[in-house]
Amino acid sequence: MxxxxxxxxxxxxxxxxxxxxxxxxxxxxxxxxxxxxxxxxxxxxxxxxxxxxxxxxxxxxxxxxxxxxxxxxxxxxxxxxxxxxxxxxxxxxxxxxxxxxxxxxxxxxxxxxxxxxxxxxxxxxxxxxxxxxxxxxxxxxxxLQESKVARDEAFDAASKAEGVEKAKALVAALGSMKLADATLASSYSDTIEEIKAADPDDETGFVKKIELKEKFAQFETELNKYGQNGDRDAALKLVNETLAEDEFGDPEKQQITFIKAMILAEKKQFDEALTTLDAAKAIAPDSKLGARVDSFKEHISKSQAESKAPKTEEKKDGE
The missing domain is CATH 3.40.30.10 (Glutaredoxin)
Incomplete structure (x- = not known):
């Protein structure tokens, strides 16, 4: 037993x-x-x-x-x-x-x-x-093992350099792996600190790029929270505040402006949504998102027309 x-x-x-x-x-x-x-x-x-x-x-x-x-x-x-x-x-x-x-x-x-x-x-x-x-x-x-070889060779080169040249070598090491910026930020924070120390004026532009990526990720997290709660007003406020800060480049700015148009459409502010879509397209007309704007405008215009159409009353039995 x-x-x-x-x-x-x-x-x-x-x-x-x-x-x-x-x-x-x-x-x-x-x-x-x-x-x-x-x-x-x-x-x-x-x-x-x-x-x-x-x-x-x-x-x-x-x-x-x-x-x-x-x-x-x-x-x-x-x-x-x-x-x-x-x-x-x-x-x-x-x-x-x-x-x-x-x-x-x-x-x-x-x-x-x-x-x-x-x-x-x-x-x-x-x-x-x-x-x-x-x-x-x-x-x-x-x-893919070659990525590790390239990373380690670049790290070795960086160890023999100083100042901006060291920062450039470290940036090359991180870039050789083709990983997402968010992954680099969390897994190679020590390397990023080395880059900051070697290049305090950020001549490589790398630190600013990483910081903006982190900020955009925080924006997405907060926006998703409002989306899950169905709080469109708070989401729109966040979008407007983020656009007003004007810290992002054109790709992110276009994406945020597009999101604003979608929120306005959900709030049935159709005219403003259409105008905002035009603004999003103007940021980068030839981007993938810019090329899709016109099709979204068609959907929103259709929703606008449907909202204005008179509702037909249902006939009662026997009529």
């Missing part, structure tokens, strides 16, 4: 620990970093939605579940799965908190997002689903 109880407990403890990637993966990030450092490997981090993300499921089925993949990466990477399932019972409370924190750090823009990172957890390359099966995926990862 004692043996049966122990077996039942072991089975219970194992529930929810099976990872979508299968054998060879871990969801313990800190343990993975220690293992990577001890074994002189890098981290392969998979941001996935195991029970809802079609491309994630496809990547697991076509690539990660195959021995060819596991054998191809076993000497180079510790495999880390950061899952964001709809069914939260699949993960422990500790893992849910860990994954949420890491999502804030690495800022994945979609799922699946695959990051390659050094043993300290600093990413140097990003990818996602790739067709072609496990052999082709392993070859793709091998190509």
């Amino acid at each position: 004692k043996t049966l109880l122990l077996a039942a407990c072991a089975a219970t403890l194992s529930l929810g620990t099976a990872l979508a990637g299968g054998e060879g993966w871990t969801d313990d990030f800190e343990a993975a970093k220690k293992q990577a450092a001890a074994e002189n490997k890098d981290l392969l981090i998979d941001f996935t939605g195991s029970d809802w993300c079609g491309w994630c499921i496809k990547l697991n089925k076509e690539v990660f579940s195959h021995d060819v993949f596991k054998e191809g990466v076993e000497d180079k990477y510790v495999l880390v799965e950061l899952d964001f399932p709809k069914d939260k019972s699949k993960l422990t409370e500790e893992t849910l908190k860990q994954n949420a924190k890491l999502k804030e750090v690495y800022q994945p823009k979609g799922f699946p997002t695959i990051l390659l990172a050094d043993p300290q957890g600093k990413p140097y390359a990003k990818t996602g689903y790739q067709p072609g099966g496990p052999e082709k995926y392993v070859a793709h990862l091998n190509e």
Whole structure:
């Protein structure tokens, strides 16, 4: 009876620990970093939605579940799965908190997002689903390793330079990885501080660029909060205040102006919305967003006409 109880407990403890990637993966990030450092490997981090993300499921089925993949990466990477399932019972409370924190750090823009990172957890390359099966995926990862080589060579060059030249070398190191600015800001904050110290007048323009990206991300976060609450007035106030500060470049300014037009349309202030769309297009007529403005104007004009059309009364039974 004692043996049966122990077996039942072991089975219970194992529930929810099976990872979508299968054998060879871990969801313990800190343990993975220690293992990577001890074994002189890098981290392969998979941001996935195991029970809802079609491309994630496809990547697991076509690539990660195959021995060819596991054998191809076993000497180079510790495999880390950061899952964001709809069914939260699949993960422990500790893992849910860990994954949420890491999502804030690495800022994945979609799922699946695959990051390659050094043993300290600093990413140097990003990818996602790739067709072609496990052999082709392993070859793709091998190509991405060149980003780490380029990063480290640039860091080495920076260590031998001073002043603005050092800042330029560090900026080149960060740029070589082709990572999102938000990821760089959170993962390479020490490097950004070095750039600031080496280039206090910001001759490279890099610091201002990063700060504006962070500010725009804060704007989006606050705007989304108002959107979730359905508070259009607060959202419009935020947009107007942000435009009045006039700190962003044309791409961001056009996007914010476009958002303002959409809020005005939702508030049924159609004439003002149409005028604001014209202003958005004028900022950068040839951009992707600028090219879409006319189609949005058509939709808003149609909504405006429908709002002015007289409503027909429903006929009563027998009429």
